[in-house]
Amino acid sequence: MDYWNETYECMSRGEMTRVQNDRLANTVKRIFHNVSYYREKMQKNGVEPSDIKSIDDLRKLPFTYKQDLRDTYPYGLFALPLSEIVRIHVSSGTTGKQTVVGYTMKDIDTWSEAMARALVCAGTDRHSFIQIAYGYGLFTGGLGVHYGAERIGASVIPISGGNTKRQIQIMRDFGTNILACTPSHALSMVEELEEMGVRKEELSIKAGVFGGEPWSENMRNEIEERLGILAIDIYGLSEVIGPGVASECECKCGLHIPEDHFIPEIIDPVTEEILPPGSTGELVFSTITKEGLPLLRYRTRDISSLACDKCDCGRTAVRMSKVSGRTDDMLIIRGVNVFPSQIESVLLEMGETAPHYQLVIDRKDNFDFLEILVEMTPSLFSDEVRELENIENKIRHEIQGTLGISAGVRLVEPKTIERSMGKAKRVIDKRKT
Amino acid sequence: MLVKQISVFLENKSGRLAEVTKSLAAGGIDISALSIADTKDFGILRLIVNDPEKAEKALKNDGFTVSCTNVIAIAVEDRPGGLSEALKVLDDNSIGIEYMYAFVGKTSNKALVILKTEDSEKAIKSLEASGIHVLPSKQVYKL
Missing domain, CATH: 3.30.2130.10 (VC0802-like)
Structure with a gap:
C-alpha cells in the first residue's frame, strides 16, 4: 500500500484533532484581523477569535456562501496583500456571476500536496504517464492535477480538454497510464475508441481520476469495464482549493479528505444544524492552512455524508460519500424533490443506455411535465419500432418506480444533446415561476 | 440468400431524411428499395443498397445510428x-x-x-x- 504522506493520511483521530484545533484557531485569528467582511460577520454574532479554541467551536462561526464571494468580487475576501498572490483562478460554476480565487506560493504548495495524495490513491507513482484532459486555464482542473502529478514526479501529458480523437491517439502512442478528465469526457473517449477500432489491449492505461461533475456507480462500472481500468472519483471545488479536496482510494468506499487542510462538516441545508457522522446532508468546508483565500464553513451545496472509521487501505482520513446531488440542482417537479443523478442511475441500471440524457421540464396549465431525452446508442438500436417503444416504456416505468412521478421519454439521435467543456447539459427548465 | 438491409435511426425532425440521402450520395451508394417505419417521435429508415457495408460505414461516419439486418x-x-x-x-x-x-x-x-x-x-x-x-x-x- 502506498501513501503520499503517511503521517497525515494515517494519523490517529486524537492527533488529527489536535492538529485541526491549532490550525483552526490560527486561521480564525488571521481572518478576523485581515478580512473586514468576516470580522463584521463575527462581531455581529458576538464571536471573538479567542472563542475558537477547538473544532467543537466551529458551530460558532458564520457560514460562507457563494454569494459572499460574489458580494466581495473580485478580491474582497483575500486575507493577504495582493502582492503575495501568485495565481488567480475562477470558479467553474455554471450559475450566476463568476467568482475569483487567489493562491499564495504556500497555497500552491498545499494544493500540490493534496492533489499528490489523491493521485497516489489512484496508483500514480513517479513512473506513471498521466494524461491531463481537464481544461487548463482559469478553470482549476488542469493546473491543479498538473501540479500534483509533478510533485509526485510523474510524467505529465498536459493535453487539456476536448478533441477526443487526439486524446485517444496520444493515449495509445505515449503509453498513458493515468487519465484525468470528467467522467462524461471519459465515456465519450470510450465511444470514440470503439468507433476508431482501437482495442483496450493496445493501451497502457491503468486508472482514471474522474471528477468535476456528478456520476453514478453504474457509469463507473461502464467506464471500468469498457476501458479495463480502475475508475477513481475525485472531488474538488475552487473555493476550497480546486481538485484534490477529496479522492477515493482503490477501495472505492468514499473519498478521503486531507483534513489536516480542510475540515468537513455535514449540515441540514434548511435548519443549518450540524448532523452526526453518517447522516446525509450538505457538505461544508473550513480551510485551515490556506493563506490567500481562507474560507470558514463554506457551503458547497453538494449532498454527501461522512465516515470516520479507518479505511481498508489503512488511511484514517475521514471519507465523504460520492456526491449524490446538489441542493441547488434539486428540481421540484409536481412537489417531488428530484436530483438529476437519480435519473442517471435509472438509465444506467437499464444496462443498455450510454448516459447521455437531458431533462426538459415545462409547465402547462399549472402542471409540471418532465420529458427525458435519451441519446440512441448502437447497442440500444433495433430496426423494429416495437423494440424501441419497449425501451421507452421500460425507462418510463423505472422512473415512475424510483421517483414516483411520471415522465415522458423520447429517444433522440446521438450527439444531439449539447455538451460544453466536456459536461453534458443535463437540465432545461422551461417553467416560468 | 439473405439480403443485408441497412436500418437508420431518425428523429422526426425536418431535413434528417435529406441528410441520410446526402451521406449516401457522397459515398456513391445506389438505393434500390426503401421504407420508413415511424412513430410520433422517431422513425426507422430501412434501405436496400448496392453496397451495404460501404453504406453502413458512410452513415456511421456521418454520426447516424445504423444497424444491419x-x-x-x-x-x-x-x-x-x-x-x-x-x-x-x-x-x-x-x-x-x-x-x-x-x-x-x-x-x-x-x-x-x-x-x-x-x-x-x-x-x-x-x-x-x-x-x-x-x-x-x-x-x-x-x-
Whole structure:
C-alpha cells in the first residue's frame, strides 16, 4: 500500500484533532484581523477569535456562501496583500456571476500536496504517464492535477480538454497510464475508441481520476469495464482549493479528505444544524492552512455524508460519500424533490443506455411535465419500432418506480444533446415561476 | 440468400431524411428499395443498397445510428393474387412476418418484395419449396 504522506493520511483521530484545533484557531485569528467582511460577520454574532479554541467551536462561526464571494468580487475576501498572490483562478460554476480565487506560493504548495495524495490513491507513482484532459486555464482542473502529478514526479501529458480523437491517439502512442478528465469526457473517449477500432489491449492505461461533475456507480462500472481500468472519483471545488479536496482510494468506499487542510462538516441545508457522522446532508468546508483565500464553513451545496472509521487501505482520513446531488440542482417537479443523478442511475441500471440524457421540464396549465431525452446508442438500436417503444416504456416505468412521478421519454439521435467543456447539459427548465 | 438491409435511426425532425440521402450520395451508394417505419417521435429508415457495408460505414461516419439486418427478397407474379400466394406459404408454415415493403422497380414482369420474417432460414426453405422465387443477395445488390 502506498501513501503520499503517511503521517497525515494515517494519523490517529486524537492527533488529527489536535492538529485541526491549532490550525483552526490560527486561521480564525488571521481572518478576523485581515478580512473586514468576516470580522463584521463575527462581531455581529458576538464571536471573538479567542472563542475558537477547538473544532467543537466551529458551530460558532458564520457560514460562507457563494454569494459572499460574489458580494466581495473580485478580491474582497483575500486575507493577504495582493502582492503575495501568485495565481488567480475562477470558479467553474455554471450559475450566476463568476467568482475569483487567489493562491499564495504556500497555497500552491498545499494544493500540490493534496492533489499528490489523491493521485497516489489512484496508483500514480513517479513512473506513471498521466494524461491531463481537464481544461487548463482559469478553470482549476488542469493546473491543479498538473501540479500534483509533478510533485509526485510523474510524467505529465498536459493535453487539456476536448478533441477526443487526439486524446485517444496520444493515449495509445505515449503509453498513458493515468487519465484525468470528467467522467462524461471519459465515456465519450470510450465511444470514440470503439468507433476508431482501437482495442483496450493496445493501451497502457491503468486508472482514471474522474471528477468535476456528478456520476453514478453504474457509469463507473461502464467506464471500468469498457476501458479495463480502475475508475477513481475525485472531488474538488475552487473555493476550497480546486481538485484534490477529496479522492477515493482503490477501495472505492468514499473519498478521503486531507483534513489536516480542510475540515468537513455535514449540515441540514434548511435548519443549518450540524448532523452526526453518517447522516446525509450538505457538505461544508473550513480551510485551515490556506493563506490567500481562507474560507470558514463554506457551503458547497453538494449532498454527501461522512465516515470516520479507518479505511481498508489503512488511511484514517475521514471519507465523504460520492456526491449524490446538489441542493441547488434539486428540481421540484409536481412537489417531488428530484436530483438529476437519480435519473442517471435509472438509465444506467437499464444496462443498455450510454448516459447521455437531458431533462426538459415545462409547465402547462399549472402542471409540471418532465420529458427525458435519451441519446440512441448502437447497442440500444433495433430496426423494429416495437423494440424501441419497449425501451421507452421500460425507462418510463423505472422512473415512475424510483421517483414516483411520471415522465415522458423520447429517444433522440446521438450527439444531439449539447455538451460544453466536456459536461453534458443535463437540465432545461422551461417553467416560468 | 439473405439480403443485408441497412436500418437508420431518425428523429422526426425536418431535413434528417435529406441528410441520410446526402451521406449516401457522397459515398456513391445506389438505393434500390426503401421504407420508413415511424412513430410520433422517431422513425426507422430501412434501405436496400448496392453496397451495404460501404453504406453502413458512410452513415456511421456521418454520426447516424445504423444497424444491419438480414432480410429476404422475393419476386412474385405481377398480377392479382401474386403476393397472396407467397404469403400463404409463410402462413401455412406458421412463420410470422415482422414487416415487408416493395421494391421501387421490378424485373421482367415480376414484382419484388422485401420480407423480414421470424425464422429467415425456414422461410427461405418453405418459399423455395413452394416455387416462389427467392432472389440471391448478389442479384439484389445489382438491381
